[in-house]
Amino acid sequence: xGDGKISSGVGRAATDQPNLWAQLEIxxxxxxKRIASTIQQHVxxxxxxxxxxxxxxxGVDSSLVAALAVQALGPNxxxxxxxxxxxxxxxxxxxxxxxxxxxxxEVVLEDVTKTLEAAGxxxxxxxxxxxxxxxxxxxxxxxxxxxxxxxxxxxxxxxIVVEGQDGAxxxxxxxxxxxxxxxxxxxLKQRVRKMMEYxxxxxxxxxxxxxxxxxxxxxxxxxKGGDGLADVKPIAHLYKSQVYQLAEHLGVxxxxxxxxxxxxxxxxxxxxxxxxxxxxxRLLDLCLHARNHGICADLVAEHTGLSTEQVHxxxxxxxxxxxxxxxxxxxxxxxxxxxxxxxGTSFDSEPSKEVR
Amino acid sequence: xxEIRETLRAFVVENFLFGQPDPxxxxxxxxxxxxxxxxxxxxxxxxxxxxxxGIEVDDTELLQENFGTIGAMTRFVSRKTTGVSHG
Numbered sequence: 363x364g365d366g367k368i369s370s371g372v373g374r375a376a377t378d379q380p381n382l383w384a385q386l387e388i389x390x391x392x393x394x395k396r397i398a399s400t401i402q403q404h405v406x407x408x409x410x411x412x413x414x415x416x417x418x419x420x421g422v423d424s425s426l427v428a429a430l431a432v433q434a435l436g437p438n439x440x441x442x443x444x445x446x447x448x449x450x451x452x453x454x455x456x457x458x459x460x461x462x463x464x465x466x467x468e469v470v471l472e473d474v475t476k477t478l479e480a481a482g483x484x485x486x487x488x489x490x491x492x493x494x495x496x497x498x499x500x501x502x503x504x505x506x507x508x509x510x511x512x513x514x515x516x517x518x519x520x521x522i523v524v525e526g527q528d529g530a531x532x533x534x535x536x537x538x539x540x541x542x543x544x545x546x547x548x549x550l551k552q553r554v555r556k557m558m559e560y561x562x563x564x565x566x567x568x569x570x571x572x573x574x575x576x577x578x579x580x581x582x583x584x585x586k587g588g589d590g591l592a593d594v595k596p597i598a599h600l601y602k603s604q605v606y607q608l609a610e611h612l613g614v615x616x617x618x619x620x621x622x623x624x625x626x627x628x629x630x631x632x633x634x635x636x637x638x639x640x641x642x643x644r645l646l647d648l649c650l651h652a653r654n655h656g657i658c659a660d661l662v663a664e665h666t667g668l669s670t671e672q673v674h675x676x677x678x679x680x681x682x683x684x685x686x687x688x689x690x691x692x693x694x695x696x697x698x699x700x701x702x703x704x705x706g707t708s709f710d711s712e713p714s715k716e717v718r
Numbered sequence: 719x720x721e722i723r724e725t726l727r728a729f730v731v732e733n734f735l736f737g738q739p740d741p742x743x744x745x746x747x748x749x750x751x752x753x754x755x756x757x758x759x760x761x762x763x764x765x766x767x768x769x770x771x772g773i774e775v776d777d778t779e780l781l782q783e784n785f786g787t788i789g790a791m792t793r794f795v796s797r798k799t800t801g802v803s804h805g
């Protein structure tokens with residue numbers, strides 16, 4: 363259903379004040395049908411591909427996309443890839459398998475550790491961290507964190523948290539060069555996984571299904587050329603709370619729908635909230651929805667328990683993230699428009715004759 | 719104060735406006751809000767201030783009121799370097 367199809371009768375409380383929480387509710391059955399029909403049209407009709415490949419991370423987003431792809435194309439036209447690396451949580455692999463079994467799809471295990479080692483992913487990252495924390499050793503666990511949106515340090519600078527093999531924990535603010543080195547190294551994980559997805563898609567004449575939800579897609583929580591790359595993105599219009607509604611409706615195992623979203627990118631467990639969003643997804647959903655519909659901060663505050671000032675802080679942060687996301691989503695820029703590439707036209711048709 | 723302000727302004731112009739001064743970048747222009755700085759940009763600015771002015775910036779000082787604008791940073795650096803509040 364997304365943002366533009368909220369029925370006028372839903373979302374009104376007895377006081378005649380709009381009920382913003384109700385505005386995020388969807389009709390899961392109708393929405394699942396609509397998305398499945400769109401996947402079918404995109405994959406078979408537009409892309410002319412036989413099925414879809416997707417990475418199964420064991421999280422709710424990829425599980426939901428798997429369920430929707432099965433509804434759209436049938437289980438025999440959906441391939442799930444399990445792509446752990448040496449720092450992945452064991453739970454991710456197990457849950458990925460559980461989802462595949464639940465929806466009856468074939469899976470391929472592609473451990474990407476050796477590829478990441480060859481690309482220097484771990485070594486480049488660890489070298490950068492050791493410049494900031496000289497006691498850091500390969501094998502020590504780490505993660506990137508930043509203060510929550512409602513915490514007082516509103517410049518919200520990234521810090522590295524490391525846990526040595528003796529269990530001692532240290533935290534340090536990252537200088538810009540080291541921050542960029544850590545991020546650039548870990549982005550290799552998403553890019554290598556995407557490379558494997560396209561390998562299997564080419565092998566099978568399939569399309570690649572991306573799994574971002576609306577918060578990730580709109581607010582730039584993805585790696586360009588990594589998890590941001592796909593042929594179809596069937597749940598990019600759904601707020602995270604809508605993802606959960608649909609996932610529960612389609613029978614995604616409750617072990618998945620009940621666990622908090624994690625990045626599974628750093629050896630220390632890191633929630634998406636502490637790594638990027640700075641706010642629980644439910645509150646962020648409402649703030650983004652309010653922003654998209656011009657709903658005033660006072661009403662958002664009333665619904666969320668945040669102060670009006672805090673809502674303004676969140677809205678300021680959303681503006682910054684939307685700006686970053688807009689740049690990430692841009693297609694490559696060319697000097698002149700290439701007139702012969704026009705989406706939605708047949709490439710078999712004759713070029714129009716030039717009029718002299 | 720003037721020297722601090724110009725040093726900060728020159729760093730922002732060189733690094734975030736790619737050497738093209740923006741007339742709208744007044745002392746009170748919100749640098750994050752208007753898209754001049756992102757979170758990595760703030761990291762760079764903090765690192766620059768620490769090195770250039772020989773001061774340490776504590777995490778608790780990473781506030782909008784200290785880093786939100788050129789004017790705010792100028793007052794912050796001035797306070798930290800002289801120990802005198804310039805309001």
